[in-house]
Every structure is written in C-alpha cells, then in structure tokens.
Amino acid sequence: MNFTDMLRGATAQNNSLLCVGLDPEPTRFPAGMQGDPRKIYDFCAAIVDATADLVCAFKPQIAYFAAHSAEDQLERLMQHMRANAPQVPVILDAKRGDIGSTAEQYAKEAFERYGADAVTLSPFMGFDSIEPYLAYHGKGAFLLCRTSNPGGDDLQNQRLASIEGQPLMYEHVARLAQGPWNKNGQLGLVVGATYPQEIERVRAIAPTLPLLIPGVGAQGGDAAATVRAGLRNDGPIIVNSSRAVLYASQGADFAAAARTAAQHTRAVLEASRSR
Numbered sequence: 001m002n003f004t005d006m007l008r009g010a011t012a013q014n015n016s017l018l019c020v021g022l023d024p025e026p027t028r029f030p031a032g033m034q035g036d037p038r039k040i041y042d043f044c045a046a047i048v049d050a051t052a053d054l055v056c057a058f059k060p061q062i063a064y065f066a067a068h069s070a071e072d073q074l075e076r077l078m079q080h081m082r083a084n085a086p087q088v089p090v091i092l093d094a095k096r097g098d099i100g101s102t103a104e105q106y107a108k109e110a111f112e113r114y115g116a117d118a119v120t121l122s123p124f125m126g127f128d129s130i131e132p133y134l135a136y137h138g139k140g141a142f143l144l145c146r147t148s149n150p151g152g153d154d155l156q157n158q159r160l161a162s163i164e165g166q167p168l169m170y171e172h173v174a175r176l177a178q179g180p181w182n183k184n185g186q187l188g189l190v191v192g193a194t195y196p197q198e199i200e201r202v203r204a205i206a207p208t209l210p211l212l213i214p215g216v217g218a219q220g221g222d223a224a225a226t227v228r229a230g231l232r233n234d235g236p237i238i239v240n241s242s243r244a245v246l247y248a249s250q251g252a253d254f255a256a257a258a259r260t261a262a263q264h265t266r267a268v269l270e271a272s273r274s275r
C-alpha cells in the first residue's frame with residue numbers, strides 16, 4: 001500500500017492527526033533503563049505498543065539511534081512496528097540532502113534497509129537531490145519548508161528577488177513541491193506548529209500536499225491553531241509530538257503516561273478539527 005493510502009487509513013481508523021515521534025534519549029529513560037543505550041529498542045517498542053491505536057503515524061528520528069551506534073535497534077523497531085502496527089505509516093526523520101548519486105544511497109537506506117514509508121528531506125540542494133527518493137513509487141518524501149525552530153528565519157524567510165513576485169524562500173519551496181517537483185504525487189512539506197500563520201500561507205500555496213507539522217508539546221506550538229491553519233478535506237496533516245509523549249513520566253509507568261499524553265493531544269487535535 002502506498003504512503004498516502006496508509007496515512008488516510010490510519011487517520012480514519014484511529015481518529016487521529018497525531019504522530020508520535022520516536023526520539024529516544026537514554027538519559028531520560030526510566031529507572032532500570034536510564035543511561036543505557038542498549039535499551040533504546042525496548043523503550044521505543046513499549047511506546048509504540050502503548051500508542052499504536054492513537055496515532056496516524058510514527059516518526060523515528062535517525063540521529064537518536066545513530067548517535068549511539070544503535071542502527072540495529074532501529075531496524076528491529078521498524079520490524080516491530082510493521083508486525084504490531086501494520087496499519088500505521090512510518091516516517092523516517094533523516095532530513096537528508098545530497099547530490100544524486102549519494103541521495104540514491106540515502107534513499108536505499110530509508111526505504112530498503114529500514115523499510116520506511118516516507119522520509120524527511122532538505123530541499124536545499126535542489127530537485128536532483130530529491131529525485132532518487134521519487135524512484136521508490138508509493139513512498140512519501142517530506143521537504144523541509146518552514147521549520148519549527150527560530151533559526152528557520154535565517155534562510156526560509158528571505159525573499160527571492162530573482163523570481164517573479166519575490167516570494168519568500170519557504171513559499172517557493174511550497175510552490176515547487178505542489179507543482180513541478182511533484183512528479184508522482186509523493187511529496188509533502190514540513191511546517192512548524194510554532195508558526196501557524198506560515199502554515200496557513202503554505203496551505204494556500206500547496207492545497208493538497210500532506211503537511212508534517214512538528215512543534216506541539218515541548219516546543220510550545222499551538223495544536224488547535226495548527227489544525228485550523230493546515231487541515232483541509234483534501235489536504236491532510238500529521239502533527240508530531242515527541243518529548244511530551246515519550247517522557248511524560250520517568251517512572252515505571254512511562255508507557256501508560258505516554259498513552260495518556262498521546263490521548264490528550266489527540267483529543268485537542270480532534271476537537272479543533274470539528275470546529
């Protein structure tokens with residue numbers, strides 16, 4: 001099944017716009033696991049099992065695994081999600097961006113080694129750095145557009161004087177992704193929940209693309225404003241929360257607490273959807 005169909009199915013089945021981000025940080029694990037990178041798989045699998053019926057996607061962040069030489073645990077986690085939550089699409093957050101020949105290797109890593117359904121990418125190096133991912137038909141590719149961090153202003157909010165209408169850089173990325181770059185309908189955009197007005201602007205330029213929206217929870221983004229700005233009947237959104245779910249408790253009840261936190265965020269998102 002392709003990424004778009006999986007996303008639609010999980011969103012409907014779980015009544016959810018919430019994506020739980022898997023950013024395992026061993027120093028924040030509960031007692032018994034704390035500080036032990038060998039427990040990354042166990043920790044993440046427990047979170048997956050506790051939230052699989054509450055989410056429209058999972059988003060493992062590859063750096064949290066690679067930093068601890070825990071790629072083997074990421075592979076096991078991908079298999080675990082496939083076996084225990086087969087209806088939930090997995091977005092590998094890798095933020096790759098490189099020349100075509102190297103991008104081919106990154107695409108192979110994301111889609112063949114890890115079996116991800118979608119990946120996050122930096123569009124900075126242009127279309128030929130994105131194209132190798134589109135060769136994997138049915139897989140999704142989310143381009144960084146208006147990111148959640150304050151430094152996103154440095155480049156994304158610059159005007160492109162050489163282009164008609166002098167769009168901001170993030171507006172230009174949105175236009176390319178909705179139009180000429182979206183050869184097989186695989187592209188989506190990353191926009192931060194911390195900037196709802198920009199989400200609205202991106203949605204106006206890219207009415208039908210799926211938007212991956214991180215920044216609720218630990219970064220303080222407004223979940224309700226995010227839904228109002230981004231969600232359209234034919235334009236899905238995926239709202240990510242990582243730390244606020246993963247570390248809702250550092251006690252033995254961490255998985256139950258993660259479930260409660262996910263239920264709460266899902267409910268806020270659902271309530272805003274029907275308004």
Ligand SMILES: O=C(O)c1cc(=O)[nH]c(=O)n1[C@@H]1O[C@H](COP(=O)(O)O)[C@@H](O)[C@H]1O
Pocket residue numbers: 021023061093095120146147148149190191192214215216217218219240241242243244
């Ligand atoms: O691509 C992303 O997922 C991403 C883009 C962005 O603009 N901002 C952003 O925070 N992220 C990722 O989303 C997650 C946010 O984590 P929390 O702030 O703990 O919810 C992290 O994995 C970030 O790397």
